[in-house]
Amino acid sequence: MTALAALFVRDMRLAVRVGGGALIGVLFFLIVVTLTPFALGPDLALLARVGPAILWLGALLASLLALDRLIAMDHEDGSLDLILTARVPLELAVAAKALAHWLTTGLPLVVAAPLLGFLLNLEPKATGAVALTLLAGTPALTFIGLIGAALTVALRRGGLLLAVLVLPLTVPVLIFGVAASNAAIVGPVPFATPFAILCALTLMSLVVGPFAAAAALRHGLE
């Protein structure tokens, strides 16, 4: 197995084993979305209108939950030191870790979204649109979060600071994710326009995230 494949497989394994926290994000997502109807009241039309926004907000907050494990755990137990002495570029190593992180924490949110759409009185078409935008947008959340995770790696219990750092950077993803969902449901903008920008944001974060994170980790060496 190559070094990158080994990193990827290990992070997947760690996430699904005891204490890995792969399901924490989905459970949090479920709770946020379940609480919303209680807070807003039984107005079905209102729920259907704000549904996509609630799903996106829930997914955004849920994706933050596990971010502090992304790199910090490898830093705490010394694994990061050894990864730095591996013969792979650090950029690719953190990208492999982020990919495993997305598959174990981001993808479950996408899968859960259609089920949670029922709770918000979303039509099947609307639910499909939200799930599609989440599929396109959650990788951006992970890879933007990767930068924050690298910046706060040396801080013990840096989770809160991480959230404060990362959330402002995810605003464009949120805007275009919700805009694309609403475009598919009510119009008048064609779905493709905001969705294309959402995809562009994701592609950009896939490129920028690993380089920025690797630079932050190297700079943090002391």
Added chain:
Amino acid sequence: MRLVASDLACVRGGRQVFSGVGFAVDAGEALMVTGPNGAGKSSLLRLIAGLVGVAGGGVALDGGDGELTIGEQAHYLGHQDALKSSLSVAENLAFWANVLGDGTARVGTALAAVDLGSLARLPAIYLSAGQRRRLSIARLIAIARPIWLLDEPTSGLDASGQTMLADLMRAHLAGGGLVLAATHGPIGLDGAKELRLGESR
């Protein structure tokens, strides 16, 4: 192969840890780095591994692979054991063998060499401190790298473990390897050079 450091300086957290440190280690030689707490033994090893920035001077490896950094040709055995609790002993070692080596590592033989062969399928969370250290040491023999940077390698090891480590180091030196060890006491290598930090200040 020859590892040469000249006029090395290290600054951590704004404090000068050491300066003007120089040494040369040839293939088959060991260097014991000694000194009081805070003299910079660990910092020196981390600096050679490329995990700490160099504040002055430089380290060079003659006869190594020019494409690789010194850290990429070295094993770093630090205070932290880089083991994941939920992975088994064999999975932990196989992971590092794949990441640090070329995937052709002898995980089984390495585990047997450090007396952990019978625990291969046990999750690492159940290992004692000494067994965790043994598992870290297994990494050194599972993947061949010419330079060993060992930070207090005997901590947590029992008498037989210390003998085992000394034997492994001797075998590594006999094969033309280099050993740099930060230590407070003898670790069973005769004829090792000594670099004493923290006395010039």
